[in-house]
Amino acid sequence: MGDFNAKVATEKVDDIVGKHGLGIRNERGEKLIEWCQTNNIIVGNTWFQQPPRRKWTWKSPGDENRNQIDYMMISKRYRNALLLAKTYPSTDCYSDHVPVVGKFKLKLKKNSKPFTNIKFDLAILKTNQTIREKYQISVQNKFEALGDAQEVEQQWENFKSAIMEAATEVIPKVKRKAKQKWMTEEILNLMEERRCAKGNKENMRKYTKKCKKNAICQKRTGSMRNVKR
Template sequence: MAVQHITENARTMNKAGKLENIKEEMNRLHINIMGISEMRWTGAGAISSENHKIIYSGGEQHERGVGIIADSKTSKALLGYWAVSDRILLARFKGSPMDISIIQAYAPTTKSSDEDKDKCPDIIIVMGDFNAKVGNERVDNIVGPHGLGSRNERGEMLVEWPQTNNMIIGNTWFKQPPRRLWTWLRPDDHTRNQIDYILVNKRFRNSLLASKTLPGADCYSDHVPVMDRFRAKMRTLKKPTLREQLDVSLLQKDNTIKEKYAVEVKNRFSALEDLDSIEDHWKGLKVSIMDAANGVLQRITIKCNEAKETWLTEKYKEVKKHHNSDSRAMHKKIREITNKKIQSSSGCLKSKTGGIIMERDKILERWSDYLIELFDDERNMERIVDLEMSGPPIMEDEVRHAVRKMKKR
């Protein structure tokens, strides 16, 4: 099975209808994962839109920003994400034969300050708008001979990074006509440049099946999406099964239920008199108690769902009440219901060395190590307690005050 992913500079996703347009193009072109540069959304987090999952990482202003959009099948394989900054976003997916990590990046332009440029562990895919031209001259096994144009200074800087991290620039290794290579049309002289790239770990070079641009994609941008076909399989994450619990507290609060439960148990116990072995008696007792409880007591999950439904109905009535009269109050109520919070990461934790952990067992192990270190006492000193120490004498007023408090209770 092949996973198709593309990267594109959308110029902005802050326009009405832009997200719907992107999703339609993903469905039409059968794209599983799409990386977005210049998303221009504020904050960081993840939202669901129909059958797609949108992960985004932005700043406080509607500038820069990156995002990753996954289709319905791929979003079920999402292990977690890490919003590093408004230029870098990491997402990890459960895959076969190995998990897939994707970094969406947006590098500063040549007009940006040097300080901004400088700001910019086994990684599989890094993609985005790098604002650099690597050209068509081959560099070892890093840059292929099928790039576009000649390399510039920013291109030299870009080539150094995959050399250090054992990666290749994927879309320079597949021979394509020029219209399938360029990714950005310069507005002043209509020069076509290749500045968007998809980098792949050297180890998975043979898994990269194809790479080309999609000039026919309707995304309302001066950038053209770059698509790669990658030999991999997404695995749907298994959700842990929740064990239903009975509301045992009803036996103490409700006398009617308590009496009904006692009758049910008594009736079932009467059928156990004919059993001979102790083991059969024990099994019969256990089944009788559980069957009586299942027949009388209510499951907590059902009560929670009923309470949630009642709460949502009440909130809906409040929103509807303010719909035509007070829009500010209406939106305030909607925010209370959705409880939207900025979230920079999900399903991940930093290791001792500063790396990112997304596996559940390793996260639990890291928490265990942290708590052991937190409460570990390396002083090796015994606490000295003076057993013969005595305090001041108890005064008569203190005794009277204590007796008065006891009478009040």
């Protein structure tokens, strides 16, 4: 990002700058702090207590002053990931600046999309001639609309896409079956309505309550029947 020549010093600023900096704050340091506040970024190497030789990053000509003008900055979101930050003045890195080295421990959340396996009622293609002919025409039209592809892989992708799109439009889906004996069509419908109500806490709460109430009633009814038998 360029050489700011910014000194943030030892004065703590909210949760942006710690008290373990070095030197006296200058005007460029104030601008850097403002930029960090705007972008929710912390100055990492000011939060770890180190001896002065592990803080300075640049030595002025004539070896008169040692300054801290290079920083390891990180988003507030990952503040706890930064375990340590310090300089290594004895490093031979072909620069008049001293490298700032940090120790990190990141644990990133894996956002996996739920796999939805759509089941189509394929048996209807054998019994219902109207749907079968409609499906065949739909596949042919969609495949021709995708155009000719020279590569085999692309041809397969086009063909697969045409089949899936036509099936989604023409072939009805297999109805959800109850896995438990006490599961009724009414409960399944309530579960579907609850799924559609995601994002609305009030409706979600209402349908969840209804689902639980109906499920408990059905379980109790089933238990009483078994006892009578």
